[in-house]
Amino acid sequence: MQRSTIKAWFLVHKWTSLICTLFLLLLCITGLPLIFGEEIDHLLEPHAEQTASPGPARDYDEQVKTALAQYPGNVPLFVGWDPEANTMYVNTGERADTPPPQMKTALLDSSSGAVVPAAQFNEGVMYFILRLHTDLFLGLPGMLFMGAMGLLFAVAIISGLVLYGPFMRRQRFGTLRTGRSRRLAWLDLHNVIGVVTLGWALVVGITGAINTIAKPLESAWQSEQLGEFAARYAGQPRPTTLASLQAAVDTARAAEPEMRPAFVSFPGTGYSGDHHYGVFMQGNTPLTGRLYRPVLIDAVSGELTAQPQLPTYMSVLLLSQPLHFGDYGKLPLKILWALLDLLTIAVLVSGLYLWFKRGSTEARVAEIERAEKIGGTA
Incomplete structure (x- = not known):
């Protein structure tokens, strides 16, 4: 790899890491309890099951x-x-x-x-942690900002792998050069843990970024698919007397017999327009249980109006949300997610240490060149 290329990748890794590290630390720390959010809720609300x-x-x-x-x-x-x-x-x-x-x-x-x-879902410690994790209590701007930090994190991971690649090819995996200096040992530890968590960190970072654009994606879906049904009721006020909710759910069950109702949105909430119940059905398998099929029921007559398909981008969003927190594999996968989260915290902390103990850019580039030429033994 040419010196100019090494320097370019080093600068990319350095600045993307520096910009996102503190926010990534916040995400990792708040993400730990959120991984076990369901279990914590059950402990805090024992009366519900009883x-x-x-x-x-x-x-x-x-x-x-x-x-x-x-x-x-x-x-x-x-x-x-x-x-x-x-x-x-x-x-x-x-x-x-x-x-x-x-x-x-x-x-x-x-x-x-x-x-x-x-307890109310929008109160308590877990809700505070969730808001801090998702949007810093800033709403959509905060979500988009945290999504940008997730994308920077992905760039930092990829650039770090490019820089560490030559060293990996010439040394056994997990090599720690402890005989030279403390900073060099920290660098090797940072690189090794970074490689171990590489795949997981990319998945969590990218799915987290996808989750931050949930509201814009939902708005796009509502305007695209619900807009055409809303046009049929142009000029009509939102109904004040609604048809039976029980009948609406029964109609949706008959329309989608292989699925079960997950939730219903009432008229005016934004999920089903001003004139429909939105009965959102879901499958019974671990995968289809994460996807929804909306069934629109006229809120006055109770008649079936439509069964619109969710667009691909909404399916990607719904599948990325549980993957972000390791919800697919129940407790064993959550424990694995938590361990990888802790390792990522170690990568971030060691990266900060290396920055505080940094030398000049030219010295770092020269060190990478030596590692590339002689396997990092110099």
Whole structure:
């Protein structure tokens, strides 16, 4: 590799790493508890599993009324189900376009219809960590900024591999040159751990960047596919008297018999326009359970309107979200994700140490040239 090429790659690696490292440390530290978010929620909410009882589900409309009684004056926004816990949640708000941070949630036993004690999804320590991880409490600008940091991280990984590649070809994997200087030993440790976590870090970094553009992608889907159905109701006000939710879900089940309902969006929430229930169905396998098929039900007549296919970019988004946190393989994969997260923290910390102990750019480039020529033994 020519000297000018080495210097260019070194500068790319140096500056992409420096710009994103502190934010990546924040992401890795906050990501650790989020990997085990489901398990932590179960520990913090032990009453939910104890209260829910197995049995046939109660009428959904009655359950929505029970939920609204907890928050007088609110309107229903979303309804969803957790079949494992046999519970149903109802998100409510003061108006149809209430943002998630202002929503209130009631959790109900699907069989008895009783209110199940549960914390609000938008309160508490885990919600604070999630917001810090996803958008720094800055909304969409914060999400896009963190996505840019994820992409810089991917560039830093690739450039680091390019620089470390010549050394890897001439030495056994895991070589640590401990006989020279502390900084050189830290450099080798930084490189070895970086190579070990290479694939995982690229996957998590890229899927994290994809997740940060979820809102723009959802808006694009809504304008593309829901726009044509909304045009049929141009000039008509949003209905105030809605058809039966139970009947709407039953109609969606009949339309997609191989799938089960995951959640329902009420008119005005943005997921199904102003005149439809959006019954979002999901499959029963680990893969199809991550994908949704929307079924639009006229909110006044209760009749089936359409079954639009999710575009490819929405499917990519839905598949990347659980991959980012290791949700596909339950607890064993989550433990592996956590270990790799800790190793990535070690890479970031060692990178900061190397920067503080840095020499000149020319000296670093010369060191890389020596490693390339004589296998890093000089």
